[in-house]
Amino acid sequence: NEIKIFSPATVANVACGFDVMGFCLDSVGDEMVIRKVEKKGIHITHIEGFDLPYQADENVAGVSALAMYNALDVDFGFEIEIYKNIKPGSGIGSSAASAVGSVFGINELLGRPFNKTQLTEFAIKGEALASKCEHADNLAPAMFGGFTLVKSLDPLEILEIPCPENLYATIIHPQIEIKTSEARAILPKDVALNNAITQWANFGSLIHGLHTSNFGLIQRSLNDVIVEPYRSQLIPYYDEVKKAALHAGALGAGISGSGPSVFTLNEGLETANNVAESIKAIYAKTDIDFDVHVS
Ligand code: HSE
Numbered sequence: 001n002e003i004k005i006f007s008p009a010t011v012a013n014v015a016c017g018f019d020v021m022g023f024c025l026d027s028v029g030d031e032m033v034i035r036k037v038e039k040k041g042i043h044i045t046h047i048e049g050f051d052l053p054y055q056a057d058e059n060v061a062g063v064s065a066l067a068m069y070n071a072l073d074v075d076f077g078f079e080i081e082i083y084k085n086i087k088p089g090s091g092i093g094s095s096a097a098s099a100v101g102s103v104f105g106i107n108e109l110l111g112r113p114f115n116k117t118q119l120t121e122f123a124i125k126g127e128a129l130a131s132k133c134e135h136a137d138n139l140a141p142a143m144f145g146g147f148t149l150v151k152s153l154d155p156l157e158i159l160e161i162p163c164p165e166n167l168y169a170t171i172i173h174p175q176i177e178i179k180t181s182e183a184r185a186i187l188p189k190d191v192a193l194n195n196a197i198t199q200w201a202n203f204g205s206l207i208h209g210l211h212t213s214n215f216g217l218i219q220r221s222l223n224d225v226i227v228e229p230y231r232s233q234l235i236p237y238y239d240e241v242k243k244a245a246l247h248a249g250a251l252g253a254g255i256s257g258s259g260p261s262v263f264t265l266n267e268g269l270e271t272a273n274n275v276a277e278s279i280k281a282i283y284a285k286t287d288i289d290f291d292v293h294v295s
Contacts, residue, residue: 002035003108007101008145009086010093011169011263012137015224015254016202020150022093024141025169025295030097031083032061034105040077042066042102049084060095064126065102068114071122078106088130089177091261096138099126104143116143121156131180138257147210164213168272168294170250172241172279173261175289178234183258186230195225215251215267222252222265235260240282248278269294 008029014021030049037043042056042065056062061082069078080102086094103119114122123139140148140158147161191199202221209217232238232255241262245253249271250264262279266272272294283290 001109002033003105004031004033005101005105005108006031007097007104008093008142009171010096010138010141010257011171011261012093012135012141012257013224013227013254014147014206014263014265015222015228015252016199016206017137017149018199018224018227019135019137021147021203021206022137022141022150023147023163023169024145025092025171025293027295028086028092028171028293030085030094030101032101032105033081033083034102034109035079036109037077037079040075042069043077043079044082045079046081047084048082050088052082052084052088058129059098060126060130061098061102062126063129064099064123065106067122067125068103068106068119072110072113078109080105087173089179090173091178091255091257091259092171092173093138093142093257095127095130096123096142099123099130100139100142102126117156117158119143120158124153124156131184133181133184149207161207161210164210164215164218166268167215167218168266168269170245170264170266170272170275170279171256171261171293171295172276172283173291173293174236174283175291176236176260178259180258183231183234186234187227188230191226198223198225218265219251222254224254228255231255231259235262236288237282237286238262241279244278244282245275248275250275 012022146163149159151157206221245264253264256263
């Protein structure tokens, strides 16, 4: 009647796949303990790591759990303990990890009445509380693992994209906060046709590269001509970081979700570690605190 789960951090957008593409990190994530209790409803009983609301309908994990709970007809409830490791506002899917963790855990305790797509539908409600809009590009990889493509939101359709062996991500997180809602507000409403053509050519090629483990193609596809020019201005030393990462051998680099974290994809663990070191060297010369993960 009790389950402990790990809910992973995720990288959304992956350069050319704004709002549809994402991948999951295996080395960073939150933990939750969920237990079935007699008292009806969703009760958040413990939160560690960051200061977040205990009131279920004000908490991302609580809102998604409530959406699921209200779809059930049960005469018991659930307690949730949240051990939050992913800093809210860091750009690696902190709210998605919360939103997915609670519904995944409850579903396991109930013997899996819902499939992963249905669980993601509930999680979208929690994610919307945090980012003020419904998108699933962090939720889908947190729920399914690996790379995912959100084919459509209504109806929700998620595709699992294969992850080539020997592909590693390096994530650098400068300790500044960028709110997703603000990073969305600065984006233009319209896109020039020539940029759209470049972007969908790159995105299709990225998907093909992932399917065929074609690292050269992945490398040539990891570009974002639509969103990066606006959002990169919010991230200190972004151009230097990207240049250093590519120089150190990264296949490509981009903003993780809405930032401020920056991700790179790399062939091989050694390259991923070299990239981490070269980026560290840049922020180490500044007064910005940062941390780095290789996954
Ligand atoms: N696709 C979303 C964005 C992810 O870039 O705004 C934010 O978490």
